[in-house]
Amino acid sequence: MGRSPCCEKAHTNKGAWTKEEDDRLIAYIRAHGEGCWRSLPKAAGLLRCGKSCRLRWINYLRPDLKRGNFTKEEDELIIKLHSLLGNKWSLIAGRLPGRTDNEIKNYWNTHIRRKLLNRGIDPATHRPINKASQDVTTISFSGAKEEKEKISNPNGFINKEEKKIPVQESCPDLNLDLRISPPYHQTTQPEPLKTGGRTLCFICSIGAKNSKDCACSIDSSAGTSNSSSNSSSSGYDFLGLNSGLLDYRSLEMK
DNA sequence: AAGAGGGACAACCGCTGTGGA
DNA sequence: GTCCACAGCGGTTGTCCCTCT
Numbered sequence: 001m002g003r004s005p006c007c008e009k010a011h012t013n014k015g016a017w018t019k020e021e022d023d024r025l026i027a028y029i030r031a032h033g034e035g036c037w038r039s040l041p042k043a044a045g046l047l048r049c050g051k052s053c054r055l056r057w058i059n060y061l062r063p064d065l066k067r068g069n070f071t072k073e074e075d076e077l078i079i080k081l082h083s084l085l086g087n088k089w090s091l092i093a094g095r096l097p098g099r100t101d102n103e104i105k106n107y108w109n110t111h112i113r114r115k116l117l118n119r120g121i122d123p124a125t126h127r128p129i130n131k132a133s134q135d136v137t138t139i140s141f142s143g144a145k146e147e148k149e150k151i152s153n154p155n156g157f158i159n160k161e162e163k164k165i166p167v168q169e170s171c172p173d174l175n176l177d178l179r180i181s182p183p184y185h186q187t188t189q190p191e192p193l194k195t196g197g198r199t200l201c202f203i204c205s206i207g208a209k210n211s212k213d214c215a216c217s218i219d220s221s222a223g224t225s226n227s228s229s230n231s232s233s234s235g236y237d238f239l240g241l242n243s244g245l246l247d248y249r250s251l252e253m254k
Numbered sequence: 255a256a257g258a259g260g261g262a263c264a265a266c267c268g269c270t271g272t273g274g275a
Numbered sequence: 276g277t278c279c280a281c282a283g284c285g286g287t288t289g290t291c292c293c294t295c296t
C-alpha cells in the first residue's frame with residue numbers, strides 16, 4: 001500500500017531552478033493561471049515535480065512578492081505574531097503582504113531567533129529566559145522545546161556575542177509578554193463573533209479555521225463577547241482579531 | 255593563500271487536511 | 276465509511292558565500 005509518489009522522480013530535475021525553467025513556469029501560469037500543480041509540469045514542458053513548481057512560484061516568482069530586507073516594523077510584527085501563533089508560518093505570512101511562509105521561516109531561524117536570544121528572550125516562549133518558568137499565562141502554541149538552551153546557559157549568559165550581557169536584563173524597549181485575560185465585563189452588546197450563525201473561537205477568528213487548535217467544538221458557548229464595533233473600549237478585540245483582519249499598524253509596541 | 259567554520263537562503267521531504275468518488 | 280488524489284504546511288537538508296584563522 002502506501003501513497004504513490006507525487007511524481008515520477010526518475011524523470012524530474014532537482015535542485016536550483018534555471019532561468020529557462022522560471023520563464024516557462026511564469027509564462028504557463030500567466031496563460032493558464034495557478035492550480036492543478038500535478039499536471040502543470042507536463043503541460044508547461046517542465047521536468048519538475050508539481051510540488052516543486054508550486055513552491056517555486058509561491059516563494060519566488062509570484063509578481064506580488066516583496067523582495068529585499070525585512071523592515072523593523074516587519075520584524076516586530078513577526079515577533080508578535082509568532083508569540084500568538086507559534087510556528088504557523090503560513091498564518092504569519094498571511095499577515096505580511098508580499099512575504100512568504102518560507103521566507104519568514106528562514107528569517108526567523110537565522111535572524112530573529114538570535115535577536116531575541118540576545119535580548120534575553122526565549123524565542124519559543126517569548127518570555128525572559130530567566131523567568132521562563134514563572135507561571136504566566138501567555139499565548140503560544142509552541143512547546144517548550146527550547147529548555148535545552150536554557151539549561152545549557154545556567155550562568156545566565158547566552159552565546160558568543162553576548163558574553164558580557166547578563167540575561168537578567170531583559171530588553172527595556174519591547175514587551176512581548178502577551179496575555180489574554182477574561183472579558184472585563186459584558187458589554188451592552190455581548191455578541192460573540194459569528195459566521196453563518198456559528199460562534200468562532202479565538203483560533204478561527206485569526207483566520208486559522210479548522211485548525212487542530214480550533215476550540216469551536218469544545219467551547220462554542222464560552223461567549224467570547226467580542227464586539228468589533230466597540231473593541232477598544234471593551235479591551236477584548238485582541239489586536240483587532242475579531243474583525244478577522246489584523247492590521248499590523250494597529251499593533252503597538254510597549 | 256587556502257582551508258575550516260558558520261550564516262543565509264533555496265529547495266526538498268514527509269506528513270496532514272480536504273474533497274470527491 | 277473508506278480510499279485516493281491533491282494542495283498545502285512545517286521541518287530539514289543542501290549549497291553557496293563570506294569571514295576567520
